[in-house]
Amino acid sequence: MSESFLSIRSVRKSFGATTVVQDFNLDVAPGEFVSFLGPSGCGKTTVLRMVAGFETPTSGAIVVAGKDVTRLRPNQRNIGMVFQSYALFPNLTVAQNVGFGLKVAGMGKADIDARVKEMLALIKLPEFGDRYPYQLSGGQQQRVALARALAPKPKLLLLDEPLSALDAKVRVSLRDEIRLIQKNLGITTIFVTHDQEEALSISDRIVVMYGGKAEQVGAPFEIYNRPQTRFVANFVGTLNVLEGTVSDAAAGKVALAAGEITLPGRLDGARNGEAVSLALRPEAISLGEKAGADTRLAGQIADVHFLGSVIRVKVAVGDNVVSLDTFNSPSAPPPEIGQPTGISFAASDLLLLR
Amino acid sequence: MRRLWAWGAFLLGLLYFVLPLVGMTEFSLKMRRGEYSFDAYAKVLGDPRFQETFSYSVVMALFTIAFGVLLVVPTAYWVRLKVPRARPWIEFVTLLPLVIPAIVIVFGYIRLYNTSSWLPLTGSATGTNVLLMFGYATLALPYMYRAVDTGLRTIDVATLTEAAQSLGAGWGTILARVILPNVLVAVLSGAFLTFAIVIGEFTMAALLNRPAFGPYMQLLGANRAYEPAALAVISFSITWLCMGLIQIVSRLAPKPPSQPN
Ligand SMILES: Nc1ncnc2c1ncn2[C@@H]1O[C@H](COP(=O)(O)OP(=O)(O)OP(=O)(O)O)[C@@H](O)[C@H]1O
Ligand SMILES: [Mg+2]
Numbered sequence: 216m217s218e219s220f221l222s223i224r225s226v227r228k229s230f231g232a233t234t235v236v237q238d239f240n241l242d243v244a245p246g247e248f249v250s251f252l253g254p255s256g257c258g259k260t261t262v263l264r265m266v267a268g269f270e271t272p273t274s275g276a277i278v279v280a281g282k283d284v285t286r287l288r289p290n291q292r293n294i295g296m297v298f299q300s301y302a303l304f305p306n307l308t309v310a311q312n313v314g315f316g317l318k319v320a321g322m323g324k325a326d327i328d329a330r331v332k333e334m335l336a337l338i339k340l341p342e343f344g345d346r347y348p349y350q351l352s353g354g355q356q357q358r359v360a361l362a363r364a365l366a367p368k369p370k371l372l373l374l375d376e377p378l379s380a381l382d383a384k385v386r387v388s389l390r391d392e393i394r395l396i397q398k399n400l401g402i403t404t405i406f407v408t409h410d411q412e413e414a415l416s417i418s419d420r421i422v423v424m425y426g427g428k429a430e431q432v433g434a435p436f437e438i439y440n441r442p443q444t445r446f447v448a449n450f451v452g453t454l455n456v457l458e459g460t461v462s463d464a465a466a467g468k469v470a471l472a473a474g475e476i477t478l479p480g481r482l483d484g485a486r487n488g489e490a491v492s493l494a495l496r497p498e499a500i501s502l503g504e505k506a507g508a509d510t511r512l513a514g515q516i517a518d519v520h521f522l523g524s525v526i527r528v529k530v531a532v533g534d535n536v537v538s539l540d541t542f543n544s545p546s547a548p549p550p551e552i553g554q555p556t557g558i559s560f561a562a563s564d565l566l567l568l569r
Numbered sequence: 570m571r572r573l574w575a576w577g578a579f580l581l582g583l584l585y586f587v588l589p590l591v592g593m594t595e596f597s598l599k600m601r602r603g604e605y606s607f608d609a610y611a612k613v614l615g616d617p618r619f620q621e622t623f624s625y626s627v628v629m630a631l632f633t634i635a636f637g638v639l640l641v642v643p644t645a646y647w648v649r650l651k652v653p654r655a656r657p658w659i660e661f662v663t664l665l666p667l668v669i670p671a672i673v674i675v676f677g678y679i680r681l682y683n684t685s686s687w688l689p690l691t692g693s694a695t696g697t698n699v700l701l702m703f704g705y706a707t708l709a710l711p712y713m714y715r716a717v718d719t720g721l722r723t724i725d726v727a728t729l730t731e732a733a734q735s736l737g738a739g740w741g742t743i744l745a746r747v748i749l750p751n752v753l754v755a756v757l758s759g760a761f762l763t764f765a766i767v768i769g770e771f772t773m774a775a776l777l778n779r780p781a782f783g784p785y786m787q788l789l790g791a792n793r794a795y796e797p798a799a800l801a802v803i804s805f806s807i808t809w810l811c812m813g814l815i816q817i818v819s820r821l822a823p824k825p826p827s828q829p830n
Contacts, residue, residue: 269731289734296735302728306750315746316736360732367736 220245220403221266221371226275228261228427236261236427239275246401248394250414253424254450259407262424263373266405268292279370295364295402297374301356303348309359310335310344316367334362337396354385361393365400372397372404378413390417411451415439423447439496445568448494455500455537456568457493461485469493472533473512478562492568499564500539502528502550508559516554530558590805597798609799618785619800626774626782629698630767633705634760637713640706642756645717646748649726663714666707671772674704679776697777704773709763716762720755721748757818761811768807 219242228236236258243249251259264270266277268289276285284292303312313334314327322330335341338358348356357377364372374393378386394417397404408414414421415435423430423438423446431438431447442448462470464485467478476493485491501508517536518529526541526549539558543549550556600608613619648659666674678700682690690696726748733743749756774781786804790797 267731267735269734289731290737290739292735293737294735296732298728298732300725300728302725302732304729304732304747304751305724306747306753315733315738319737319742363732363736 218245219243220247220280221405222276222278223262223266224276224278226262226265226272226277228258228265228270229273234273234427236265236272239427239429241422241429241432243403243405245403248397248404248406248417248419250406250408250418250421251424252408252411252414252421252451253430255409257424258427259409259424260375261427263375263405263407266371267294267296267373293367293369295367295369295372297357297360297364297372297377299376299379301348301353301360301380303356303360303363305348307347308344309340309346309348309351312348312359313344313362313366315363320367330366334366337365338362338392352385353381354389357381357389358392361396365396365402370403372402373407374404375407376409377406378408378410386413393417415451423450425450442566445492448566448568453497453538454566455495455497455535455539457495457532457535457537459491459493461487461489461491463487464489471512472535473514474533476510476562476565478565478567481567494566494568495537495560495564497527497538497540500537500558500560502530502539502541503557503559505559508561510562511557511559513555513557516550516552516556519549519552521549530556532558590802593798594802597795597802600795609795610803613789613796613799613803618780622780622782622785625780626768629702629705629781630764632702633709633767634763636702637706637709637759637763638756641710641713641717641759642749642752643744645714645721646726646744649718649721650730660714660718663710667711671704671708671770672776674707675773675776678704691777697779701773701777701779701781704777705763705767705770708770708773709759709766712762712766713759716755716759717752720752724748724751754819758815761815761818765808765811769804 221241221243223239223241226236226239227234239258239262241249251262253259261270265272266279268284268287268291272285276283278284279292279294304315307315310328310331313331317327317330331344332341335344338361340355340358340362343351343355343359348359351359357380361377377393378390381389390413393406406414406418415438418435420432420434421438422432425446431443433441438447439452442451448454457471457476459469459471459476461482462468462475464482464487467480467482469476469478469482469491471493478493482491504511512532514530514532514537516528517531520527520529521543524543526543527538528541528550529536529538537558541549597609598605598607600606600612644659648656679691680686682688682696682700684692690700729747729751730743733747738746768782770781771783771787775784775787782804786797786800789800
């Protein structure tokens with residue numbers, strides 16, 4: 216990674232006796248898009264608000280572009296913020312909202328008008344300058360809020376669940392638009408969400424948070440495919456868990472109720488007889504025989520959900536039930552419940568959770 | 570049948586409120602023997618003391634409104650933003666003027682600020698005017714605070730403040746460009762109420778011996794027959810005009826707040 220633009224160093228935050236953020240470290244590169252992902256109450260908003268200056272860390276430091284801003288007031292930080300509730304000024308028109316930060320900065324009227332026009336074009340609402348916020352849809356309001364935050368050319372853009380109040384379709388299109396604008400402007404961005412699909416689809420890197428701590432930081436591909444903790448594995452994506460015990464640590468063998476699995480070289484340090492959980496994403500498992508699979512287990516169809524293009528099949532394997540997805544094919548009806556079947560997968564796709 | 574009763578009750582109420590007004594108005598028009606005329610009104614309006622006291626009270630009302638807005642808007646805003654737990658206490662304090670009679674307040678003022686006190690406000694006309702203005706502001710406080718606080722409830726004070734801060738605005742800008750415009754309707758209705766209160770106030774002005782409209786009405790009422798009725802109708806119309814303006818202003822309020830949920 217290149218040198219960091221935003222650096223959050225050993226930040227802790229307590230409200231009274233409760234610590235809601237503990238020892239949080241993060242370095243964000245210039246132009247990077249980082250998402251904070253985690254369940255409700257894990258401290259995402261609190262970290263973001265400390266970066267924005269609305270909360271002061273109990274200890275630790277926040278550095279933006281080489282400057283320690285930990286004690287700086289929010290209106291001196293030049294950081295753009297977008298809120299879940301849009302927070303447009305109801306008494307001002309769209310153009311006045313977008314120009315607010317410029318006017319506060321003392322920019323001349325002609326310059327403000329030019330910049331506002333540019334920003335409205337950027338969010339594809341060039342004709343909406345004279346409207347009031349209440350005359351816009353939620354998605355349009357949030358785009359105006361984005362333009363308002365970006366107009367004064369902030370150093371950082373912070374978004375706190377900006378899409379949560381919108382309906383599903385708008386949510387997807389606006390998130391792609393946010394990402395596109397962010398890439399074009401090259402602005403360093405932090406995006407808070409509790410929606411994993413959102414985080415996976417638009418981020419350069421994801422910080423998965425839990426209980427005030429960063430559980431794992433990594434690219435979406437890494438987070439999804441190589442979760443480092445049980446929490447991350449469970450929180451991101453659907454996961455099938457097979458419970459077993461180590462039968463031969465040196466040879467990498469794990470005994471399951473439905474058979475034995477070999478994980479060469481991955482059980483170093485484990486004791487024989489130790490309980491382990493092996494996890495698999497649904498898309499890593501195939502019904503029947505799959506090319507490249509080195510592990511097979513016998514089972515029985517337990518449930519079938521026809522979802523349209525995809526059929527989600529649940530297979531009982533020993534004491535465990537695993538979910539897997541197969542594509543719909545008009546010529547082949549879905550399997551029937553109770554039918555015996557086999558599943559196959561590559562052992563290297565297994566995640567070891569201890 | 571039920572409708573009939575409702576109408577009956579309404580009619581009775583109407584009679585109770587309107588009949589005295591009609592009687593008074595009718596009487597005020599009877600100055601000239603045997604025919605209706607506006608003689609009493611012409612007499613009142615032409616009286617230099619009317620003009621003096623009335624303009625004195627209007628000016629006092631304007632100062633009181635300005636002071637009240639400057640005091641109440643930042644206070645109510647700050648309480649909502651920073652110390653929401655203190656809201657019941659602040660509310661209680663602002664309600665005190667309703668339970669403490671004006672005469673008690675004014676005697677307290679006179680004791681505290683008399684000519685031999687540490688701050689002899691009553692020693693000069695300007696000082697007494699300032700004192701009277703504070704008194705009026707106190708009387709209007711329950712209405713002003715309530716109006717503004719209700720206005721603040723319709724906007725998301727905390728988030729709008731943070732949005733403005735992140736755009737570089739300081740407290741002055743936030744109050745002037747974000748908070749005040751959004752509670753303007755509430756502030757105006759508080760202002761009209763304040764105006765109506767100040768125009769009709771008697772006790773404070775009389776005891777502080779200022780030439781206000783209230784004491785003038787009392788003086789006239791004690792000495793004349795037709796003019797007091799005319800004066801009462803005039804001051805009544807002023808109050809009603811204020812109430813009407815409150816209605817118009819809240820009707821004209823252009824934008825509903827733009828919060829989701
Ligand atoms: N001002 C405050 N005083 C006391 N506790 C607070 C305060 N702000 C947040 N908390 C607590 O800190 C914890 C983290 O809150 P935070 O808002 O950061 O969570 P979040 O991850 O953003 O959750 P959500 O997804 O629900 O928005 C919560 O348990 C919350 O109750
Ligand atoms: Mg939050």
